[in-house]
Amino acid sequence: MTRLAGARALLLALAALAAATPALAAPRDPAEGRMVQTVRDEHERHVKLLEDLVKVNSGTLNLAGVERVGRLMRAELEPLGFTVRWVPMGATKRAGHLIAEHRGYGRGKRMLLIGHLDTVFEPDSPFQGWTRRGDTVEGPGVGDMKGGLVVMVAALRAMQAAGTLQAADITVVLTGDEEKPGSPLALARADLIAAGKVADLALDFEGLAQSGGKDIGSIARRSANSWTITATARSGHSSGVCTESSGCGAVYELTRILDEFRRELPEPNLTYNVGLIVGGASGAVNGEGSEGSATGKANVIAAQAIAVGDIRTLSNAQEDRVRTRMRAIVGRHLPRTEAKIIFDDTGYPAMAPTDGNRALLAALNEVNRTLDLPEMATGDPAGRGAGDIAFVSSIDGLVGLGLPGRGSHAPGETADLGKLDVQAQRAALLMTRLSNTPRPRR
Structure with missing residues (x-):
């Protein structure tokens, strides 16, 4: 092999090695x-x-x-x-x-x-x-x-x-x-x-x-804060459900609220989850909102219904705006029902x-x-x-x-x-x- 051919072979080998070797850092100093x-x-x-x-x-x-x-x-x-x-x-x-x-x-x-x-x-x-x-x-x-x-x-x-x-x-x-x-x-x-x-x-x-x-x-x-909705209504025999005198009951009221959340609240970077629901003649959740209990019968209009969920937003301004809309939805009420929403402000900001x-x-x-x-x-x-x-x-x-x-x-x-x-x-x-x-x- 001539000297020129040997040099070419060496260059080719070095090029192949460089191609096979991960690029190294090029620090400033x-x-x-x-x-x-x-x-x-x-x-x-x-x-x-x-x-x-x-x-x-x-x-x-x-x-x-x-x-x-x-x-x-x-x-x-x-x-x-x-x-x-x-x-x-x-x-x-x-x-x-x-x-x-x-x-x-x-x-x-x-x-x-x-x-x-x-x-x-x-x-x-x-x-x-x-x-x-x-x-x-x-x-x-x-x-x-x-x-x-x-x-x-x-x-x-x-x-x-x-x-x-x-x-x-x-x-x-x-x-x-x-x-x-x-x-x-x-x-x-x-x-x-x-x-x-x-x-x-x-x-x-x-x-x-x-x-x-x-x-x-x-x-x-995003933020992470929780909310609780409590709906109450006049109880009675199911034969009168959704009539003017009896109303639809607490479970229907809670269902209305959650479905309107689903349809009316969506916007970028916002999520709102429902994690727990109880409802019936009576209902309750524990202090952490992680467990609940309810009593009721098929033929009794529900007097209480409770939902626990969270809300996640990209900014505190978005959180304030969405909370206002949620409160407005909660406040519409089916006949003979009441509902309120409470936000837990001990969560994480955005x-x-x-x-x-x-x-x-x-x-x-x-x-x-x-x-x-x-x-x-x-x-x-x-x-x-x-x-x-x-x-x-x-x-x-x-x-x-x-x-x-x-x-x-x-x-x-x-x-x-x-x-x-x-x-x-x-x-x-x-x-x-x-x-x-x-x-x-x-």
Whole structure:
């Protein structure tokens, strides 16, 4: 083989290798390169941390388990220079919250990182333990949201290794009751709200949204509030039902209301569910609206009927508007009936999409370009449930920096370890850049 032919062969081989090798990141500076490499080097350490977290049952009502997960997170954050404190929540009958503060020397944006320590799987759930099958891991809370806790730690460790954490002004709030908030909610979220008042932006480390195999950016979350309708009517023999003297009864009145909701309320980003109905000669539901009882006979006009449901909106203005329409429908009344609707204001507010939130997603997409990753489109907020970040929606926010997965809140819940490094690299670079962005004057 001639020297020229050999050189050509080498070039062809290198081209083939490049085509077969995933594109590597092209960081802006050595610090970003160090963060990218640190995340890669510590991959198995992060997987082990996730395993340790998942193996601790931290169902919301397992107060000791929630506290134990808090201690595991404290052990990760304190060596990074965070001042960590535990806020007991005995007054709300919950374990408490972990709050960690890192006061940087820079003048960049002050960041609030949000997550939660609890899961929906209590100790009596048959779904416990940890199973790994390649890049798929299965276990209670592995995706919602212990995977997000690990992404947060991995990103902060990468920043420390690169020397960019020193300048960053970061507060971490990990609630212990996101899945089943304590009451009163104003007390349960007081510390989160206080942290939001001194931050410039919030980053939520719940699971990454995906659609059609593509990563999606989340800049909004809908509200979650409940309502109860109680209808009453004149009872009597069924032979007189829907006559002028007897009226149609409470069940017909409740049915009218719910059907008019179905026909008259629809609009974008709004859902209203009916989760429980009881009705008859008598009816009652428990204080949580999760159980009900009724008595009655086929030949007796129903005197009472109760429905419990929820309403989810994209903005608080939409919530107010829809509530007004619901009250108007309830107030029309069939003859000889009465009805009232009560809204429970202890639920979750909305996080509306804003220009500031869009700007955060644009900043994340700048990171994606650096990492040679596809741009993330804006996701449909209906694809996510309510979340703690909505309590600080007065500041800019971005949701979904945790791990993607399947089957959240159900036995068999999984998370995708193939996204662990990517999510941690995204978060580390994003937080570093934000920490170098001048904060607004107040």
